[in-house]
Amino acid sequence: MKALIRIVFVAAVALGLSATLNARPWWLRGADTNENDFLPPDVAFQVGSRIDGNLIRVRWVIADGYYLYRKRMEVIAESPDLMLSKPSFPQGKMKTDPYLGTQEIFTQQVEGTVVFARSDFGAHPLQIKVTYQGCAEAGLCYPPITKVLLPGSGVPLPQARPHLWEGAAILGGALAFLLAGLLLRKGRRLDDTPLS
Amino acid sequence: MNDRALRVAGASLVAAVALWAGVRLFFVHPMGQSVAGIGPIPVPTDDTPIPGEGAGAEWERVGPLPQVPERLPPFTLADRAGKPRSIAEWQDKSLIINFWATWCAPCRHEIPLLQSLAAEWGGRGMQVVGIAVDHRPEVLQYADELKISYPLLIGEQDAMDVAGELGFESPVFPFTVFTDRRGEVVTLFVGELHKAQADLILSVVQNLNENQLQLPQARRSIADGLRGLAPQNRG
Numbered sequence: 001m002k003a004l005i006r007i008v009f010v011a012a013v014a015l016g017l018s019a020t021l022n023a024r025p026w027w028l029r030g031a032d033t034n035e036n037d038f039l040p041p042d043v044a045f046q047v048g049s050r051i052d053g054n055l056i057r058v059r060w061v062i063a064d065g066y067y068l069y070r071k072r073m074e075v076i077a078e079s080p081d082l083m084l085s086k087p088s089f090p091q092g093k094m095k096t097d098p099y100l101g102t103q104e105i106f107t108q109q110v111e112g113t114v115v116f117a118r119s120d121f122g123a124h125p126l127q128i129k130v131t132y133q134g135c136a137e138a139g140l141c142y143p144p145i146t147k148v149l150l151p152g153s154g155v156p157l158p159q160a161r162p163h164l165w166e167g168a169a170i171l172g173g174a175l176a177f178l179l180a181g182l183l184l185r186k187g188r189r190l191d192d193t194p195l196s
Numbered sequence: 197m198n199d200r201a202l203r204v205a206g207a208s209l210v211a212a213v214a215l216w217a218g219v220r221l222f223f224v225h226p227m228g229q230s231v232a233g234i235g236p237i238p239v240p241t242d243d244t245p246i247p248g249e250g251a252g253a254e255w256e257r258v259g260p261l262p263q264v265p266e267r268l269p270p271f272t273l274a275d276r277a278g279k280p281r282s283i284a285e286w287q288d289k290s291l292i293i294n295f296w297a298t299w300c301a302p303c304r305h306e307i308p309l310l311q312s313l314a315a316e317w318g319g320r321g322m323q324v325v326g327i328a329v330d331h332r333p334e335v336l337q338y339a340d341e342l343k344i345s346y347p348l349l350i351g352e353q354d355a356m357d358v359a360g361e362l363g364f365e366s367p368v369f370p371f372t373v374f375t376d377r378r379g380e381v382v383t384l385f386v387g388e389l390h391k392a393q394a395d396l397i398l399s400v401v402q403n404l405n406e407n408q409l410q411l412p413q414a415r416r417s418i419a420d421g422l423r424g425l426a427p428q429n430r431g
Contacts, residue, residue, distance in 0.1 A: 038386070041366055072299070099304035133299065139388035140368045141300035143329070143356075182203065 039063055041142045045134055046158040049151040051126070052113075056151045058087070058130055059111040061158040067095070068134035070104035075112060078127035078148050081120035087112040109160045126152045264384045268293075268375050269361040273327065273349035276336060281349060289323040290401050293373040294389075295359055297330040298338045302388035303370040307342055309391055314346040317398055321377060321405060323347075329355040329369065374398070376414075377405045383418050396421045 038044075045068060046061040058075055062068060075087040089112045092104040118126070129148050135141035268291065272282045283291070294310055296303035307326075314324040324346040328335040335350050351358070359367040362384065371386045374397050382401055385393070397418050404414040 038368060069299075097301045097304075100301040135301065136368075139302040139305075140370065140386065141297070141302060142366075142368055143297070144299075 038136055038138065038140060039066070041145055044136070044142065045132060045145065047130060047132070047147060047149070048155060048157045049128060049130070049149045050155075050157055051116075051151045054115055054117070055113045056084070056116050056126075056128060057111055057113055057157065058128070058149070058151075059109065059157040060106065060132065061109050061160050062107055062134070064108075065137045066134055067105040067107045067137070068110070068132050070106060072131070072133035072144060073106075073112065074129075074131040075114050076129050076131075077116075078129040079118075079124045081118050081124055082126060082128070083117045083119070084128065085115040087114045111157075125150060263363040264381055265362065266380060268373065268379050268381055269358075271358045271361065273351045273355055273358065274332075276339065276348050276350065278332075281347070283325070283349075286323045286325065286347075287379060288377060289321055290377050290405055291373070291375045292317075292322060292324045292394075292398075293327060293375070294324065294370060295327045295329060295355075295367065295372070296370045297328060298334045299330070300369045304338075306370055306372075306389055307344060309389065309394065311342075311345060312391075313394055313398070320402060322398060322401070325349065327351070327355055327358065329359065329367070374401055376401055376411070380411055382411070382414055392425055393422055396425065 044063045044066045047058065049056055049058040051057075056075075060068060060073075070089060070092050073087070073089070075084060077084045089106075089110060092106045092110070094102055095105045096102045114128075116126075127148050127150055129146060131144055131146045133142065133144040268283065270282065270284060272280050275281045283293075292310070292313060294306065296306065298304070310324050310326065313322070318324075326344065326346060326348045328339075328348060328350045329352065330350070331352065332350050335348070339348055349355070356367065359371075362373060362381075364371070368386060370388060371384060372389050373384050374382045376382050382404065383397060385397065400409065400414050400417050400421070403409045404411065409417065
């Protein structure tokens with residue numbers, strides 16, 4: 001039993017440390033666990049929007065290993081009385097491809113903002129049309145996707161899931177802590193005498 | 197049961213839960229859903245296991261796969277000159293039908309390989325046909341730039357419809373359909389194709405064309421062969 005506890009303890013510490021330091025344990029480094037799968041477009045790229053004052057925020061949550069091209073992201077008015085500014089995006093990453101040149105891309109999550117004005121407020125539901133196109137690092141691309149969104153519908157913006165290894169780090173650390181406690185208590189008996 | 201046994205049982209329970217959660221975190225896809233494999237999509241045959249039953253575990257793992265037809269469906273698309281061309285024009289040949297688009301980097305990567313496959317395998321009854329799902333002017337410009345010598349068919353919604361007939365309602369690009377000389381779909385490969393993979397598939401198709409193999413054996417042989425290719429040899 002003692003040997004088993006030690007093995008589990010060491011494994012838990014290794015899991016916690018590798019997850020924290022490398023975001024991937026050593027035995028999976030260099031291997032892509034999902035290289036043989038691709039996601040449906042709406043899972044690879046989730047999009048939502050909401051009104052924030054005179055702005056419309058459009059957020060894309062991008063799955064790990066996937067990316068969107070900046071120059072293929074558009075936000076245009078769908079409601080007839082709606083006027084939108086050009087969307088503003090944060091600086092993305094530059095990706096250089098020998099056949100496609102250098103392109104600005106977004107990974108993980110990106111939020112664009114547009115200033116809006118309405119000439120006939122309330123006559124029509126506020127609708128925008130977003131277009132985006134992206135690929136998977138594994139070597140495939142999705143055709144451009146166009147969606148009509150209702151920023152005023154109250155649907156919350158999509159949220160990025162916490163990184164896979166954050167959970168593993170927490171679990172590994174908690175397990176290591178528990179087992180360390182067990183080992184340190186070995187051979188000691190609880191003293192039930194109440195404190196005075 | 198004494199305190200020590202209780203502590204060990206409690207610790208074991210916590211460890212088991214942590215291990216289960218850890219395994220879930222490791223192996224469940226980041227977004228919790230996978231659809232299909234990059235690589236060959238199985239073509240259903242009489243001995244294909246039914247999804248969700250017994251040996252169909254792999255089907256369950258990858259979820260709903262495109263329903264690839266047994267035979268290449270007939271279709272007609274415009275060529276580079278705008279003239280409608282039926283795929284039946286090449287009916288006596290084994291086809292390597294590559295679906296691509298100019299906005300797709302991995303599709304662009306494949307074109308030199310397809311050019312070399314056309315040269316290398318063209319004399320052995322194989323024909324490369326590119327299907328560009330894209331705007332015509334961009335395709336023509338890029339095809340001229342790369343001096344693409346194999347036949348190109350070009351379409352937008354009509355080409356998407358062809359992809360749909362091959363089982364892809366929401367296609368991803370590139371993908372490549374390999375048929376034998378009888379027009380049966382041998383395999384449908386999703387993602388960027390590399391030389392080692394192409395050579396493996398085409399060798400099997402050649403054996404199939406020479407009646408050294410039956411179609412189900414050929415499909416199995418391709419699937420096993422591609423799985424067996426070491427990652428460094430896929431490229």
